Amino acid sequence: MLRMLAAAVLAAAIPGAAPAQDAHRGAELARQTCLMCHGENGRSQTEDIPSLAGQPADFITLQMILFREGTRQVPVMNEFAAHMPDKDIEDLAAFFASLPPGPPDDRRARDAALYAAGQALVGPRNCGVCHVSDFGGRAQIPRIAAQREEFLARSMMEYRDGRRAGADTQMNGAVVGLSDADIAALAHFLAQQD
Amino acid sequence: MNTKRLLLGMAAALIVGPALAQQPAPAVPGWAVGRPEGSTLAPHGPTLTVTPVDRLPVAALRLPEGFSAAVFAHGIPGARAMAEGPNGTIFAGSRVIGRVYAITRNADGSTRTRVIAQGLNNPNGIVMAGNNLYVLALNRVLRFDNIEANLDNVPAPVELTQAFGLPGEADHGGNHFWKVASLGPDNRIYTNVGAPCNICSVDRDRFALLVSFNLDGSDRRIEARGVRNSVGLAHHPVTRELWATNHGRDWAGNDTPQDTLIRVRRSGEDHGYPFCVGSWADPQENAGRNCGEFAQPAALLGGHTAPIGMRFYTGTMFPEQYRNQAFIALRGSWNREQLSGYDVVVAKLDAQGNVTGVEPFMTGLRDDANQRFLGRPVDVQVLRDGSMLVADEQMGAIYRITYRQ
Numbered sequence: 001m002l003r004m005l006a007a008a009v010l011a012a013a014i015p016g017a018a019p020a021q022d023a024h025r026g027a028e029l030a031r032q033t034c035l036m037c038h039g040e041n042g043r044s045q046t047e048d049i050p051s052l053a054g055q056p057a058d059f060i061t062l063q064m065i066l067f068r069e070g071t072r073q074v075p076v077m078n079e080f081a082a083h084m085p086d087k088d089i090e091d092l093a094a095f096f097a098s099l100p101p102g103p104p105d106d107r108r109a110r111d112a113a114l115y116a117a118g119q120a121l122v123g124p125r126n127c128g129v130c131h132v133s134d135f136g137g138r139a140q141i142p143r144i145a146a147q148r149e150e151f152l153a154r155s156m157m158e159y160r161d162g163r164r165a166g167a168d169t170q171m172n173g174a175v176v177g178l179s180d181a182d183i184a185a186l187a188h189f190l191a192q193q194d
Numbered sequence: 195m196n197t198k199r200l201l202l203g204m205a206a207a208l209i210v211g212p213a214l215a216q217q218p219a220p221a222v223p224g225w226a227v228g229r230p231e232g233s234t235l236a237p238h239g240p241t242l243t244v245t246p247v248d249r250l251p252v253a254a255l256r257l258p259e260g261f262s263a264a265v266f267a268h269g270i271p272g273a274r275a276m277a278e279g280p281n282g283t284i285f286a287g288s289r290v291i292g293r294v295y296a297i298t299r300n301a302d303g304s305t306r307t308r309v310i311a312q313g314l315n316n317p318n319g320i321v322m323a324g325n326n327l328y329v330l331a332l333n334r335v336l337r338f339d340n341i342e343a344n345l346d347n348v349p350a351p352v353e354l355t356q357a358f359g360l361p362g363e364a365d366h367g368g369n370h371f372w373k374v375a376s377l378g379p380d381n382r383i384y385t386n387v388g389a390p391c392n393i394c395s396v397d398r399d400r401f402a403l404l405v406s407f408n409l410d411g412s413d414r415r416i417e418a419r420g421v422r423n424s425v426g427l428a429h430h431p432v433t434r435e436l437w438a439t440n441h442g443r444d445w446a447g448n449d450t451p452q453d454t455l456i457r458v459r460r461s462g463e464d465h466g467y468p469f470c471v472g473s474w475a476d477p478q479e480n481a482g483r484n485c486g487e488f489a490q491p492a493a494l495l496g497g498h499t500a501p502i503g504m505r506f507y508t509g510t511m512f513p514e515q516y517r518n519q520a521f522i523a524l525r526g527s528w529n530r531e532q533l534s535g536y537d538v539v540v541a542k543l544d545a546q547g548n549v550t551g552v553e554p555f556m557t558g559l560r561d562d563a564n565q566r567f568l569g570r571p572v573d574v575q576v577l578r579d580g581s582m583l584v585a586d587e588q589m590g591a592i593y594r595i596t597y598r599q
Binding site for chain 2: 059065089090132139165168171
């Protein structure tokens with residue numbers, strides 16, 4: 001754990017990597033509030049709570065602001081983010097972005113049929129256009145590879161059912177008309193990516 | 195997959211093209227119809243943290259001879275549509291950050307910003323009627339009475355959501371739900387209802403409209419039909435006609451269809467969505483319609499330039515040639531291989547109200563060599579002294595443009 005943190009701090013200390021953000025300070029903040037639920041190494045071992053390791057810093061910053069402002073409703077997160085200064089949010093984002101991503105320890109074994117069904121949907125739904133072909137995300141668009149499967153499924157249902165919106169409406173459009181079974185297949189396929 | 199789904203999928207594939215028709219694929223969602231294989235275009239993310247004043251791109255701004263730009267207000271993330279109160283307060287709405295700002299000027303010329311409402315769903319429709327501020331969010335219409343006298347202790351707003359009865363979140367399916375609002379010379383509130391998709395056939399009495407209401411939300415009137423996504427409205431100061439900006443659909447080419455400036459000559463006239471944009475027939479949704487049967491755009495503004503807020507220049511500080519000309523903020527493209535827009539342009543009108551040309555006015559935010567942008571202009575507002583404000587949503591700042599001979 002400590003070694004991992006040290007590595008993250010080193011990565012962020014490379015000149016020019018992220019001049020305005022302080023991943024070291026972010027690590028301190030994260031230890032106090034975030035890691036209990038989101039996992040000591042940023043990989044969540046808790047059902048329904050997403051992994052944050054390796055998420056793009058812009059994505060974490062944006063979502064934390066939506067939590068702070070109450071325009072994305074997740075009561076526990078709204079409470080943590082309330083009145084949080086921009087600087088804390090940006091430092092936390094730099095910290096999580098610096099952690100190496102990976103699957104949760106309890107990732108279930110691949111179900112070949114479900115995986116294939118998900119794979120068949122990824123192309124027509126253009127997931128890789130925004131999330132990039134390895135599903136690692138970019139800028140305000142999250143990493144979805146190796147994310148917790150049940151969290152991916154819930155997020156897609158929230159977008160589909162109009163219970164969540166991002167900075168723009170692309171995700172609402174991307175999942176329109178998907179059945180619960182389609183979403184389960186997509187979530188399984190994406191959770192299996194590394 | 196049941197038979198009905200298969201048939202739907204095949205029908206969609208046939209529309210898209212022969213390559214996809216060879217094997218039944220899941221139906222392509224409406225927003226992605228026409229998207230080229232392998233495209234990586236995606237909307238640019240917003241910046242919703244405070245940008246330090248020394249990082250604002252004001253030195254990069256380019257204006258015609260005699261004009262200069264300075265920072266009017268900063269530290270206002272996501273600031274977008276503006277309105278001015280009778281005592282000179284500038285109100286600014288926003289989209290995803292959910293705030294409404296009030297910006298007042300101090301005696302020394304600096305500004306003070308207050309957040310007067312927050313946690314709203316895309317409160318971008320901002321309009322003053324007398325001393326009252328109306329805020330149109332996706333799912334709500336609120337009226338803040340006598341707002342300028344209560345900036346430090348904003349009372350609970352009057353809820354007008356039911357009275358206006360605008361489509362809500364579920365109706366829009368997450369598409370084009372943001373509002374813009376303007377007060378007409380007839381003392382009615384004018385606003386937009388965007389299309390609930392990129393391109394699709396819609397209930398043309400409910401969506402893709404410009405509409406107006408009495409101040410209490412009664413007497414809804416359709417001002418223009420077939421307007422895909424307008425986020426800028428203004429009435430011509432002389433002819434009193436309604437003008438609006440309008441965004442063309444995505445995924446139909448870098449330069450087609452063009453975004454447009456529209457002029458509503460007759461209340462209720464039809465501007466063609468989803469069938470046509472000007473003389474351009476939509477490749478998926480034209481449905482055999484002759485584009486000549488629809489109102490033609492007053493001006494073409496380029497592919498994906500994203501015209502947002504517009505105002506006619508009614509001041510006297512700028513040279514006479516700018517009087518009653520339409521200033522338009524172009525937020526800039528994402529659905530295009532090379533960036534376009536990111537400027538403020540001026541549409542030149544002749545005495546009959548015909549557009550004779552569209553010229554750049556404020557440029558410098560689009561860096562063509564590096565294919566990046568330094569800011570995103572989203573609204574213009576003419577102040578009583580004749581200077582002009584330009585809101586930069588990406589930088590959370592408002593610039594003020596002045597002219598000196």
